[in-house]
Amino acid sequence: NHSSTLLPIPTTLRPPAGLSKYNQALADFNLFHYEYMQHLNVVNASGHEVPFTEIDRDHFKDMIVRNCNLSLVQDYAARFAMLVVLKEEEMANVQVSSLFTLILTAIFALVGAIGAIGNLLTVWVIYSTTSLHSHTNLFLASLAISDLLLIVVGVPFDVLHAWRATDSLVARLPAYCEITSTSISLFTFASTLTIVSLTFERYVAICHPFSLRMWFDRKKVIRLIYVLWFFAAVPSLYIGLQFKRVTRDWCGASHVIEQGRCDYVNYGFSFQIEVFAIITFLLPLIFIVFCYTRILHSLNQMASSAVVHMHSAPSTAAAADPAAGGGAAASATPAGRRVSRMYSTVSNMSAPPASPLLQVHMRDTAPPMSQQAQRMVMKMLFTVTTVFFVCYLPYHVQRLIVMYARCDSAICEMLYPITGLLQYVSATLNPIIYNLMSIRFRAAFRRQMSELLMRRKRDLSSIVRI
Incomplete structure (x- = not known):
């Protein structure tokens, strides 16, 4: 028993010659980890190399957990595959109930179907109705496109992740983790920037109406939407490329391996998750709250002052x-x-x-009905914005919990698909909100559906005559 000779944190761990590469050591270790462990040597306090036995393993694990240090873990992981493999063996026993996964899959399918159809119809109605080609509706069309693409890419990804069925896809499709993660980040950030721009447009229109034409006209709005998508792609590409096939050690650090699940590699820059949450969530939220506060103040002044x-x-x-x-x-x-x-x-x-x-x-030269219409539009946009940020808050909280709490229980495993589902709920609710709160959109939707049904009836009548 050499556990008594170990340092609080071993200074050096040396794999046998020829197995210095992490993936190679891991592949062999999956089959022969007990035999392999007998060949590992650890340097004790006296500077002598002694065999690292099975008894030492549990003692070493306890020390690692008590003294978690990311730089040490990275150093050990490069040379000591057992850390990761034993963690994988433990995590294999943390299984989410199959019934829960089945129910979650059904909810994902329902939300995905409703959201995809609703956002597709939203884009179609706005595009087909000339009277809806206002600045606000152009932004809403962009939001519907990003929501639609998020659902199309994200729902299948999360369902496969919930069933742990991504391994075969990852093995067959190169860069599967990077492509899907980049796409999901792009569509999410594009939605955030669209809501920010939409709020700013309403802020200028109501609080600084004489500057509206200088900032916004139809061509400028369309160009701005293209620019928003470009700027959304920059951080999304960086974040998406951090997703690899990884596994976690006892300290919560992720390590890239050839056999693992798609997840965030949390080494390198120490505060990537925090910075991403601030840029894509907190700062937009603060700016939007400021704009809505000023808008509400201006609308109240317009209604009461003469x-x-x-x-x-x-x-x-x-x-x-x-x-x-x-x-x-x-x-x-x-x-x-x-x-x-x-x-x-x-x-x-x-x-x-x-x-x-x-x-x-x-103070307001427009008739009172125009003020009432402005208030209805602002209520709709405020509802959309509130739903968006309320549904996205749990996602950012979940990422921080995983990073700092090192939570590996079944409850923590369930948090990931649930917070992902809330994002798709937000994307699904938007078309419903438009129909409930916008009379013009509802009328345009009914008119387009009536024209579509009439066209199909005429086509069927023509076929019957033939």
Whole structure:
């Protein structure tokens, strides 16, 4: 028993000659790890090499877990395959219930089908309806495209991952992990940037309307959407290339091997997950909250404020009779009733009959119905944004839990597909929100569906005649 001679953390671990490469050692170790372990030597406190026995293995594992250090783990993993293999053997026993996986698969399929159809119809309705080619709807079409692609790529990936069926695909398809992970990151970040741009466009339109044309017109919006997708691709490519076939050691570090599951390689830059969460989630959220706060403040000011400019005293007759001039029209609205009260107050003043009417300039020159429409649009966009960030928050929390808590229980295994499912729920709810909260979109959808059904009936009638 050499465990008593081991240092708190062994200083050197040496595999036999010819097995220095990690993958080669791992392949042999899968078959002969007990025999292989007898050939490993460890340097003790006296500087002498002694055999590393099976009894030492458990003692060494306990020390590694108690003294987890990422740099040490990386150094050992390059030379000591047993760390990873024994972890894989333990993780093989952490199985999620087959019933849970089956139920989760059914939910994935349902959410994926509804989301794919809904977002496809959203793009079709906006593209086919000229009256919906506004700045807001162009951004919503881009959001629907990113949501559609996210569902098409992400749902199959997560279902296969839940069933642990990715090994055969990874073996047959080169760069499977990198391609799928890059795509999912791209579509997710594109959705985030689209929502940020959409919010900024509404902020400029409501809070700084005179600058709207300078910042946004139809061509500029289309160009901006292309630019958003390009900028979404840059961090997504970097993050996606960090996904490899990996396995984890006892300290939670991932190591690239030829036999493993697609996951994040958490070595290199120490705070990649945190930086990615800040860039793609926290900063956009802060900016959007700021914009919505300013928008709400501006809408409330538009609804409640009126500025009176009196060039000279108004005519008594015109002021006393609401039906004369603009009085009747003005009193038909809440803002008009405020104007009528001002006229009545001024009518008590003595003034020459020929004096011009009092002029009232509202801060918002649009009619009240336009303000109501603005509020409905903002409610819809606020709902979409809230759903997006609420559904994506658990994903970022789950990644941090896996990294820092080193959680390997069945509950932690279930967190990954559940948080992934919430992302697809967000993408699925968007078309439903448009139909529930936008009268114009709902009318355009019904019109397009009616035209499609009528066209099919005509085609069927033509076939029957033939």
